[in-house]
Amino acid sequence: MTTQFYDRLSNDLTQLLESDVNCDVSIEVREEVLLVNIYKVHSIILQSRSPYFKKKFDEITFNENHVKILKLPNISVRVFNIIIKYIYSGKISLEKLENSVIFDLLIASNELELDELVEHLQSHLVNDNASWLRLNFAQVYRTSYQVKSFKIIQDFCDDIIIKHPNTIFGSEIFHSLPEDILISILKRDDLPLEEGKIWEYIVQWGKAKNPNLPTSLNEWTSTNFITLKETLKGCLPHIRYFNISGEDVVEKIYPYQQLLEHRLFSDITIKFITPNKPISSIVLPPRRISNIILPTRISPILLFSNIITDEHALEISSWINEKEIPFIENNPCEFKLLVRGSRDGFDIRTIYNVCDKVSKTIIVLKVKDTEEILGGYNPLEWENNNDHWKKTKDSFVFSLKTANMKNSILSRAFDHGSIRNLPSELGLSFGRALYLNGNLKVEKGCFCMKSVEYHKPIRSSEFISPILFPPSEKSLFSVEEYEIFKISPRI
Template sequence: MTTQFYERLSNDLTQLLENPIDYNVTIEVGEEPDNQIYKAHSYILQSRSSYFYKKLNEISFNENHIKVLKMPDISIKILDIIIKFVYGGIISLEKLENSVVFDLLITSNELNLNELVELLQTHFVDNNNSWIGQNFSRVYLTSYQTKNFRIIQEFCSDIIAKYPDTIFKSESFPTLPENVLISIVQQDNSQLEEIKIWKYIIQWGKAQNPTLPTNLDEWTSDNFLTLKTTLKQCLPHIRYFSISSEDVFEMIFPYQQILEPKLWSDINSKLLAPNKPISSTILPPRKILNKTLKVPNSLSSNIITEENALRISSWIDKRELRYIRYTKNNPYEFKLLVRGSRDGFNVKTIYEICDKIPNLLIVLKVKDTGEILGGYIPCSLDKNNDEWIYSQDSFAFSLKTKNSILSRVKNFDYAILNYPQQSKLFFGNTLCFVGNLKTDKSCCLQSKVSYDKPVRSEKFIDSNLSDKSGFNIEEYEVFTVSKKINL
């Protein structure tokens, strides 16, 4: 029989870091006078990291039998996280900004902490794809130059191939380094029309030369030469002979001066006489899987997006890392049952249409503020009974661009108030619907007794509804949520 006490071991080693008995290494981090000194143990450091193994073997003990390791280029915050991971094998990313986590990833790689490098990459891909898109230039360039960032490399390559518009339309696109842009344009399976790739390359070239006239009619030969020089390494990767005659005339003809004369001549020859031989290299057409390929958007909602649906699906499955749009399809199907503007805004409508149907998702848009609130009911509503419904898995929420709020039920016996006769439907006392949701100003937030946190930044009341606490909604929708088949 083998018994393992990893948690106890982790706690004991963490305590050893906090109370460094018999330490024989000091790590100096940051620049003086704001530097910080960590007291550590060479055997632990060297057994956990080949970087520390090599470095500490290169350093001699001083007169106090201490090895002094100076790391001025690493921030105190980053090393504090890393040293605790080295000792205790524990790391928490919840309260860290994405930029800090990415710096942590880079430093972990430099210190040869391979298991942490893999964990952090998975964290980004599974939980922070939006941040990767917003910072694509930095992320892709870093992964492009780092052998160990295989997970992020594959993720970025998949995005570039399947959803190139995500990159080309991002705010960071004009700042992409030339070698990164070339690596994108070179891809044979980029799911984008060739003429669009041409337009984006022209856009990038202009961004590198902000003094070029805005109006193309005002361009001189020197202006075209400037753009040609900037795009010298990119232009050979365009599949010119896959572009239609109309697009050549409208989009390429105005910039013909940036092309080599022979290439421009061959483009025209091929359009006029397709079977006539030419001397220019003809690159094969890109492997377009579907000419109308778009990011999947099967959700029939006027309130929530596919990204919102993925987040809600993660909450349903109680995933610590949420499902993401690009690498994993939503495992759930959201089927619209009720829409206020179509079916009516009285709460009784929900009971009539959704009677005996389990796994209901209610989402609503608050009038005037645009807030999106809602809740998930895994059990079935009953239009013929007034009762509290028991549930361990219901939750309420507020969807925001950043820092969405999830409030899980904690008092299972009072999870859902099912009161059709009084036109009431409550998520505990956290989110309450009464009467006509559009006109009665009857939606409200009361106490958070049954659920673990409030879902709206507003003063709560503990008694009856009032005009002060109630609010109207602009629209609401109810979906039934079910697992997809044959994923």
Template sequence: MSLKFFDKLSQNLIELLNDKDDYNVIIEVENKEKSFTAHSNVLKFRSSYFRKELENIQPNENNIKIIIKSSISAQIFNVVLRYIYGGIVDLENCETRFIYDLMLAADEFELEELTNKLETLLIETKGSWLRTHFSFIYHFIFKRNDFKKLKIFCNDIVVKYPKLIFDADDFTSLEESALVSLLKRNDLQIEEVKIWDYVIKWGITQASIPSINLKDWTKENFFKLKTTLQQCLPHIRYFHLTSIEVVDKIEPYRKILDKQLWKDINQHLLIPERPVKSIILPPRLVLITELPPRAEQSFSTIISEEHAAEISTWIDRRETAYTLTNIPYKFELILRGTQDGFAPQTFWNMCHGHVGTVVLVKVKGTDEIIGGYNPLTWDKNTDGEWMETKDSFIFSLKNGNIENSILSRVTKPEYAILNRSKNNQIKNGPVFGDFWMYSRKSDFTLDDSFYCLSFGCYYEKSIRSSPSSELPSIINYEVFKIVKKNL
């Protein structure tokens, strides 16, 4: 039988870390502005990274070895060091970005146990944050050899929603390992001929071929493209392309294919039952082009068609209300909290660039539905900028025990709408003068999530009967783009 006393051992080692006697290592971080003392034997046996570093560093005149890690923050390294000594990581009240940065630091210091634990924690509990910062995370993790679970998590999203990566502005800068990992997937939901187009586009950029006009290409251009795509080309499902697709898309680039493969592709088109020498990969899973019949679903989980007619009436400033049969606008969903997450940053990422939008909020514990209309453009790239308009309004809608809707039009147009600065988007959502959404915990459902003035300051009147000191959270919120119907 073994008696284990890990808690006491951890406590003693933390005390050793805090003891400023007998240290023989100094680690300088934050551009050498902060430093930590440590003991070489502890570092070497806990981290292979520190073992290698310490073996290559000569001690100074005081027999102290100095390690410089300028890019690591003091806050992050303090957590890393306490983990190395005591095996304890306190993440209470830590923001998700801190946990993510801590995972990257743990990986850099080759702390496999901590890296794996944080990676699992992010996937299992911070999925909404990962989706909000998807492009940034996706491009970064494939630059590293680790994070296998995160790579699978991200690729599971990409194969279902490939436009996130393939139609992004930075697609051609994607790491080769990321592209190959997607091409290997049988469930990548893109038509094979389009996959070929994306691969060629990526390859041309990566190979720095100046012209996309094949008439201008030299043998060297084709050779560079073939070399660049040598890891990608084996994963194209050539034998599942139509004859037209082969002629129009593949044939112009036949010089980058092996001669046997090109011969087999042509033979397969003419005599599909005859065996070929090349490997025939299985077709990708059939794309679902039509949804099965089902009961008609409402366009919104918060408002009804009647509400949409009322909001449309307000937008057009009509005295006669629109009916269900003559609503002139389509409400196109941009964001739904229960679907896309409740992080404020999600609003700015998904609504950026959209013009003419309605924000709808379902208040927790009440029948209230409140919101605002912005005829202008949401812009996440400003330093915090008020936008002037005479056409915005805020409102509460008739619902449940709420007997009448309230419309409140802007009275100070210069303070109608606020685009939050980048630094404030982590906790702050949209702002309509007297009504704005925010969250101290960066999740609208976890704490006070919106604020409405109890008196009209920038708009005509309050849209809530409760005093402004009552700051409730929300059940859900949606953002719709208001688009004129083709009547």
């Protein structure tokens, strides 16, 4: 039996890194324009751990001090700190890192040919932070297909496209997809969408890139069609026009016939009227749409929220339905967007105007600087012209899981839990557990306290105000974005 002392070995090598003893390589990592961090390391260790470093050190000659100098301009100091400690110790901790940093770490690990770490980071993102990957799909998809070794993330992206294409095409991120990403998806033979629907999405994408185009098609001029055609010139060749149904040709293609070359539009018409007559246009093969019935993912949050993910929505729905185990899919609740700060304004008055007499609402808000997602559920009606406290045991407040917060916090109301409806004071609160005031974005007037109305605080103790008025300075926050949804059972 072989006894292994890996912990001692790891600690000894870590101490060697920190000691600077017998270092023969100096690695320069730029932190800012004029600020460079210098890492003194041992070539024998780095080149034994990474083919990248072996190749580089073979290319670089020693200077007069018998030191090789290597510059890494594409890697941040924060990321390289993690990598160099991993190289020496064989250890890495991802728990306190933002997902964006982990993704940067993945890219840097690939550049440095740290294959073991590349595989581990991909698995971590896919298994533990899939919602972040979906929210950043365009960036993730583009990077994964530029890097052959990102096979795990490639498979994740392919699975989304093949099984749940509406998660992309029906979401708000769709209009911001870069053209090369969109084209790579359109080229897929296994894209499981009807061709007429794909045409509609492409037209919508092109319009989003040209917001000055008239809303009504009746107002369009030839110049407008030329503008849209130029925007879509890379996408149009990948539509399978001859697999579009006759009804969709009439309703969807004909109104935009000026986007197509005359020969192509003529052949579409011929094929529609006399299917057996030869045509000269290129006929792409039909897409392979699987007959397997996949579990339905109803109304993913990506369709309507800038703040929360579909996992968040399922968790909130489970709280509303008083389920101890969160729903995994098939959300039983419909989330109808009523108000969004970036669209409708951040003044409390706006909330009361829009939500007057509306019950069963969820408010979610993203805290500026900390990236926390806080919120509350009000089963009662908001009232625009009536200041009073409402008592209900069915309300709750919460803080949702994010990259910086491992688990969500749910705080239900006691029997005397209150909703404070104060339009004249431009205030809105769930007891003292979550207090919103004034202009949520401009004014730093929101805060949380320990509350006798709700079971527990939803922020960490450092951000909880010990007194009501004036609340402590550290507890005050403004809002980067907020949204309010009407919640109703899905029929």
